[in-house]
Amino acid sequence: MTQTVPAQARRVPRIRLGMVGGGQGAFIGAVHRIAARIDDQYELVAGCFSSTPEKSAASAAELGVGRAYGDFAQMAMREARRKDGIEAVAIVTPNHLHAPVARAFLKRGIHVICDKPLTATLPEARKLAGAAADSDALFVLTHNYTGYPMVRQARAMTLAGELGEIRLVQVEYAQDWLAEPIEQAGNKQAGWRTDPAQSGAGGAIGDIGTHAFNLAGFVTGLELEALAADLQSFVPGRAVDDNGHVLLRYRGGARGMLWCSQVASGCENALRLRVYGSRAGIEWAQEEPNALWVTPLGRPRYRLSRGGAGTGLEAARLTRIPAGHPEGYLEGFANIYAEAARAILARRDGAVPDPAATFPGIREGLEGVAFVDACLRSSKRNGAWVALAL
């Protein structure tokens, strides 16, 4: 009992991860790193944190990352050649760079974990979809809200038919951080997110409307037939929309509304989904993510809690701590990384991907960009009904 026991090597070696973007001062890069770290399945070993080599190196030093690059193409090439090169790359740049960066790694067979929206334009998205189809590597899109366990629960119940035939989707994502023209006062986040050249032609509709659209599709499994959009730009001088109202028609007869806003005073990250079917409804809100309300017709409404009684395997699989101990945004984000790891490790073993690993991919990315495109087209045509141009 008193001897030191020499530790064996880690039974499942961590996935070697690289990152493009996410240098000092960036928000979403830090989120991806925490998400990758929470379950200890990834090790960040290389990065192109900036296109300025010195800045990239400085970020790497701060983070303790061994290999720093100033050029993502170089990074893709060199990492692909190394025996200990990265197995996957996280792309956390502004939107307009997603496509070229992703293609560089995909063509080297390196798995891609890419922030949303997929690209800034629809042609780019289609091209990237082609590249992904041609690659053996996985493509994971971090529509992170799909990682919340109670969103998984909602999806499982909906797909299992517990709601009956789905009739209605009400989804919204409201913020207020762009209620004033802070991009004109030098706010960096606001700057690129309201710049069509970096962010794409969609403003709120691209930044958060896509999350709402994706979430509704993820939970219901419904396919959009047509939409009618009325986009607005309330803040004078703003180059993109900061609010959007969209009517939805899904194949099979379900109807819906989508609201996204970055000027709704007092709203923080109020993403909320409600789905009503012929037998029951569900209600979920990102700001209270550990609960899922179920509202059966003719019975009392009840509250499922993450980890609690009545919550099923799909949610349990992505749950770390007991009911009543809240998990949050970072854990939900980490679940996308956990699902990706499951698929990546299956590939590493030469096995087929674990069928249970569920995450948004290239298809969802293309749909998201097509959604933005359709909203812009409809809005320009005074709210005419249009279909997604996939």
Added chain:
Amino acid sequence: MTQTVPAQARRVPRIRLGMVGGGQGAFIGAVHRIAARIDDQYELVAGCFSSTPEKSAASAAELGVGRAYGDFAQMAMREARRKDGIEAVAIVTPNHLHAPVARAFLKRGIHVICDKPLTATLPEARKLAGAAADSDALFVLTHNYTGYPMVRQARAMTLAGELGEIRLVQVEYAQDWLAEPIEQAGNKQAGWRTDPAQSGAGGAIGDIGTHAFNLAGFVTGLELEALAADLQSFVPGRAVDDNGHVLLRYRGGARGMLWCSQVASGCENALRLRVYGSRAGIEWAQEEPNALWVTPLGRPRYRLSRGGAGTGLEAARLTRIPAGHPEGYLEGFANIYAEAARAILARRDGAVPDPAATFPGIREGLEGVAFVDACLRSSKRNGAWVALAL
């Protein structure tokens, strides 16, 4: 200290009230009677509770109402001739009878307190508006949700500019009681409310969409410029819409969405209004009517309570009991009667109406019917933008 003191006559005699509709088994008639009773300012003295004289008399006997009629025209004529005839009449019939009944009393100079919607069709509404304009009598429309004290508070704050320039209106009214075809199984309420001949061509949009539309207008004071509507009828065999999605454009640039549904499983009477301006937002829900949330830009959100600190005179005027002791639907309804009483008593004194008495009237009624008409027109034209045809 030990003598009986002969009581003087009541200082302000009660308003003599009649009722048309509201016989045995009716829902809204009983609500009107309670609302009229709560503050003891009305006395129900005559009624045409049914067009079957015996049924009308039976209801009168049950209620202790002195004079029963089987014909509303007779009632109007005879009551107008009596010295102690009714001063006001409450109309609680199905929608298609509102217009003829109201006109009968208006032309005799008897004040009308009419349930909503104003009429079943737009031509009728216009005609009734003309009759109201020609009469000296008051016309009160019981859009009862405007009677809630915290709705008054919201209106006062909004009109005083505390929200800044209004940008967004999100309003919804969701129920589930028509999620199944109960009108085909003999449910009486469902029967007339889904029968275009009695209720008008609008289903959910007329029954509850009008409440949502009215509430938004009451609180914001905004005038609608155009709307685009997508109405649905989810339940097979239903003759009218049971769900509606409407995009709103107000004069001055505010935009909005309106959702009404009678098939949203688990929703009871979920009327909810959110308004966001350039400086602050407000949020109110009928199912928790004693609270008003205020969400100022850049400051913490706070909760005003009926009767509580920070709540102003407009709400206090219509409040009976202390903060934390909830008031509900009946008290809100009674506030419409209280406001009407204020105006009626001012007329009785030959005075001009109390400027503080605020209640929906013929204008709001006409707008409501025009709203339904516009929604139906837009929906038939696949969601084209249309204006109200006032």
Added chain:
Amino acid sequence: MTQTVPAQARRVPRIRLGMVGGGQGAFIGAVHRIAARIDDQYELVAGCFSSTPEKSAASAAELGVGRAYGDFAQMAMREARRKDGIEAVAIVTPNHLHAPVARAFLKRGIHVICDKPLTATLPEARKLAGAAADSDALFVLTHNYTGYPMVRQARAMTLAGELGEIRLVQVEYAQDWLAEPIEQAGNKQAGWRTDPAQSGAGGAIGDIGTHAFNLAGFVTGLELEALAADLQSFVPGRAVDDNGHVLLRYRGGARGMLWCSQVASGCENALRLRVYGSRAGIEWAQEEPNALWVTPLGRPRYRLSRGGAGTGLEAARLTRIPAGHPEGYLEGFANIYAEAARAILARRDGAVPDPAATFPGIREGLEGVAFVDACLRSSKRNGAWVALAL
């Protein structure tokens, strides 16, 4: 169809009601009058609204009450002699007058509807209990919170064993209106309620602690074995307690805590009851009275709503309007009057009281005063366990 139908007399004549106390400026008198009016089963025909005859007459005139008295004993005597004299009296004086007034009417066979607490002292309470036992008249105590439909639902579920064996009671009633010494600044309500001569030796414990204690007993049916109390008076110069902490031991093994406070900043009328049994728990809050939470062991928590699915007959019986249309404090209070009417009318018919009519009576009143007495005794003995001295 066009003839006037002579109305018959009211089928069930209203109960002739008198009132003692409740003159101009009083709070609870007005509440009783509204409560009596809501269901139209009472007619207020006589009152001793003040011991100053002119004031009593002035209140009567304002209210339209036919007979005014300046002396309650005269009132009892004379009303008892009249053929059309009152059948019941509402007592809404300060606490120290409850006993003499109630006795005067009880001995004349007039039903008593008395505000709580029963009396200001325990000896008085016992004496009054004796008088009630000797009288054929009914004694109704307006522990109004027992009138809320969802409290009835809670009681029905608890008594039916749906919670299993009851283990825990957590009950609290928190206010803040006495957080500052407003009684020293002339506030009339605060004045008598903090004056031991008018209110009794208990302050918060008597005014609202009794409500909490009564509510817990009403819902659980449990009998108190012993309590240990720690009462405080936080505001300098206050003559009575303004906060109380009480440990409870019920017969059969259940344990509990009771907190009452009138100095809890930001609390309005936060009466809240939680009961936990071996199989399920329930949670109810007065400020959201239309909901009852049920928390079964090993199943998701669910929310019963007044008028909604899963809510039983005991609640339905005292419900006026559909689910989602909130009822409030006044309707709950009116339910006590409705239950009293049920019993009074049964007596009028010479029938036995309707077994379904449930309301707090003399027994609950005596227990409430004994509860205050026990808390004061325990607190003086530094929180020693004491039993109620019934």
Added chain:
Amino acid sequence: MTQTVPAQARRVPRIRLGMVGGGQGAFIGAVHRIAARIDDQYELVAGCFSSTPEKSAASAAELGVGRAYGDFAQMAMREARRKDGIEAVAIVTPNHLHAPVARAFLKRGIHVICDKPLTATLPEARKLAGAAADSDALFVLTHNYTGYPMVRQARAMTLAGELGEIRLVQVEYAQDWLAEPIEQAGNKQAGWRTDPAQSGAGGAIGDIGTHAFNLAGFVTGLELEALAADLQSFVPGRAVDDNGHVLLRYRGGARGMLWCSQVASGCENALRLRVYGSRAGIEWAQEEPNALWVTPLGRPRYRLSRGGAGTGLEAARLTRIPAGHPEGYLEGFANIYAEAARAILARRDGAVPDPAATFPGIREGLEGVAFVDACLRSSKRNGAWVALAL
């Protein structure tokens, strides 16, 4: 722009961490590891995960930890001798082992991060307090709820006097996982937590009552003068209390109540703190940890959100993501590790600890064990008032 940049060494090397306990199947060990990982300031390099060497080695291999021990004393000795030995150790064993393990590391100058409660008995706690006082190493106790940003906000506001003079503390921690005798059915967690030999004589009062007590003290800064406790064991055959009711008297006049339960059906981890002062109150609940309610006297209640407007530096310092993106239990736990890292790194630099680093330590640990001891003594004496025997 196209060259690889050689990464420099990490600017601030991670803290080398060891762990005692927390092998396969343990709950709290995994939580500590995630908490240490989230901010990437620790590296787990050694562990005594079990007293069975093979099991310890197996856990190490699974976790990728380089050095495994089967004996904590050996581990302390050997790690202290290595140049690259651990700088800190996390102790996540059952309670009765905390003291010997902690002393072994403290006397080698290795910082200790220990789970709560400090020890299973009061004499042990005192002895350990002595050892901590004699050591230069830091002692950190993971009363993790103090790590929530909004708890920090509450503390900052309270200590700054924004609540005025504190009058009332209402704190509770309710669970239901021991509502049935699962320890008799082989549940391992339940087994040791209800075994006095491993957990100490306190059951619920030790496991979660201490959290509630600590939280109240952390937020208010108040010192307990005396308590009166009524502990119960509702489940037949249970060796320790599973529910506790405690009255609190703080120095300076504040009073309080504490409720802890592991048999409250439907409660998950319902830790809730309410503090009321002469000027304002605050309310916080662990299950919605991103909000702090502030209830000022005479002003509307408002909701501070983590990361949101009006929330101060103490909370911002421990916040990772924007308002409306919820953080949860793991992030709060990680904040204790972050605060510890701040202090450890300051020691590494030979500097004095950062004065801003705030975490529960040996003092709070001793108070917690003394609290349990006092509750047990009081309860045995039928709820007599007793002081903590520090």
